[in-house]
Amino acid sequence: MTDFLAMHFDWFADPTAWVALLTLIVLEVVLGIDNLIFISILTNKLPKEHQQRARTIGIGAALIMRLLLLATISIIVRLTDPVFSLFGHGFSWRDLILIAGGLFLVWKATKEIHHTVDPEDHKDTMMGDAVTMGIGAAIFQILLLDLVFSIDSIITAVGMTDEIAIMYIAVIVAVTVMLVAVNPLSNFIAKNPTIVMLALGFLLMIGMTLIADGMGFHVPKGYIYAAMGFSALVEALNMLARRRKARRSEEKP
Template sequence: MEFLLDPGIWVGLLTLIVLEIVLGIDNLVFIAILADKLPPEQRDKARIIGLSLALVMRLGLLSVISWLVTLTKPLIEIAHLSFSGRDLILLFGGLFLVYKAVTELHEKLEGKPEIQTNSSVAYAGFWAVVAQIIVLDAVFSLDSVITAIGMVDNIYVMMAAVTIAVFVMLVASKPLTAFVNRHPTVVILCLSFLLLIGISLIAEGFGFHIPKGYIYSGIGVAILIEAFNQFSSRNQAKHQSKIPLRHRTADSILKLMGGRVETIQTAEQAEAQAAFVNEERYMIGGVLTLAERSVASIMTPRNQISWVNLEDSPEQIREQVLAVPHSLFPVCRGNLDKVVTVVRAKELIDNLDDPAALQQLLKRQRPIFIFEKMKVIDAIHTLRSSKGSLVMVTNEFGNVQGVITPLDVFEAIAGEFPDADEQPDLVKLDESTWKATGMLDLYQLELELEMLDLVEEDADYITVAGLILDKAQQPIKIGMVISYRGIDFEVLELDENRIQTVKISHTR
């Protein structure tokens, strides 16, 4: 039992177990394909019988071939080189492994997909499938046995490794197949091991002994590097999953669009192409934000709504309507929270002097209300049913917080389209500086700055002013600068406690 204390024995055993498992994957896949031709209730039985036969056949081959390799008496002599029975077995076994590894590597590197058909309806006979499995086991057991002989010299270690490998495949056949499918580099690595072992067997067949320690050390380093590679890939995937889905999707779409860009020959064409791509990037980002933005982030706020009070005189109403360029007006009684309807400016002016016609106009359409925390993507159906009218946005208490139109959704995608009496919320001063209103939507600022993380999850603010108030934690003063995620927000103008104008600087 002293050999159990030899570290080389354990290293060889563990390495051989891994190789035997990987070598058995091909056998396992073919057994699964053949088993699928049977009725569902017989497939597991056929799979168990197939793997059990593989174990028996490999143990039998190990007993025979391991005895043959002890034959050291020269049998033939070629060009002053003598070959014993052991040398011939090692030589042809090594050639078989090299052939197997090279052909499998070529198939993997070519990347040709395997064609599988499941169109057969009639099931095959059970023993006919088992007979095919026996033939396959004989073929696949040969490389497994030769690999074992090339790795270690102890017959008990070989048998133990083969038995453990088959048992593992028997218990975890489905997870093993899935693991190999998820990690194709593992297959390439193990086929490279086969190539290395095959070359060492050929060398020994010609009388050149290669110490097993050299092979173990090379395999060990390769396995360690592959473990680092898998660990790195897993961490990269984990961090990638933290990026919002909309940004990952946008990046994928933009990469696809970039594949269609033709070679640019002139500077003017290059500049035009770059501008076009930037516009596409902005619009795609806008579309992908609709699923997470609330209606409150794109609505016209309450303090900017132009509305008509029915308690005013016809002259006052006419003067108010003509003073602004809007074509639609909420009509209210006393205050904005008591909305009667939404009418067009022309129809309202035409019927102001006819009380009966005005009453009919007010009854023609009921106002439409939506909740301020509804997502924009969900509000599109309501906007479509409004037939181009205004939709009132309310809070949980029923108070009107703003209005929304199809144009607001379009602005969320393509950028701002200010009315004649409005100033743009965001004006670019130079490459790294912008001037913005306090009501600027943070999603619009994200798109302009090409950033991903200005809007925090579950944040209570959706505007630049809200962001400054949340991060300042102190009274706001003119000239105050708030730095957040590499962006400086400087307060330029206040209206009492309300932030009116902000200077935004990118510190990259």
């Protein structure tokens, strides 16, 4: 037991390891935002009695998936090795998974944007079908994106540190934050319909970023989250303006 602790927790006395841990926790939480937005939008389409269960299962599955991927770290590292080349670019399994996940996100976000713009024409939207098919269909779709985001998350962790214990702690803390934040975020999206369109725009942008990354065109995450933050700030100002306008209308005799 003493040898095990010495092997996996000898970094406790290293200040740089603590800096790496805190940095990785922040990165994992930020990477989890994409996952949270998707889960919130999808579960809000379910009947009320199924929403909490679907969110818990979705985030629980994200944690399990990340921990299982960490347990097979040697396999995950090899996912970045090219398996074939096309147009001068070597594609790895990670690239293919990111491209598939990006296409799925772009298709799903586009379908839901169409449904939001034209609510009468929603016969072929998977978001609409999720209510009909029930919680099982919603969880299946959440699991698909959990896999994509989990692989990206773990590869980020591997690039940050060599200490497996630091990776486990960062992932567990980040998913715990997701579990705490998912209900407030889902409720906020449900109460503010305009936020839905903004969130769908985020998913569309994230999907395109995943595709670009898989094709070998890396877009720095800082640019993506800066754009999301700016858009959220503009929407917050719009919401504030609408509320003040509504109050003034109520105060008028």
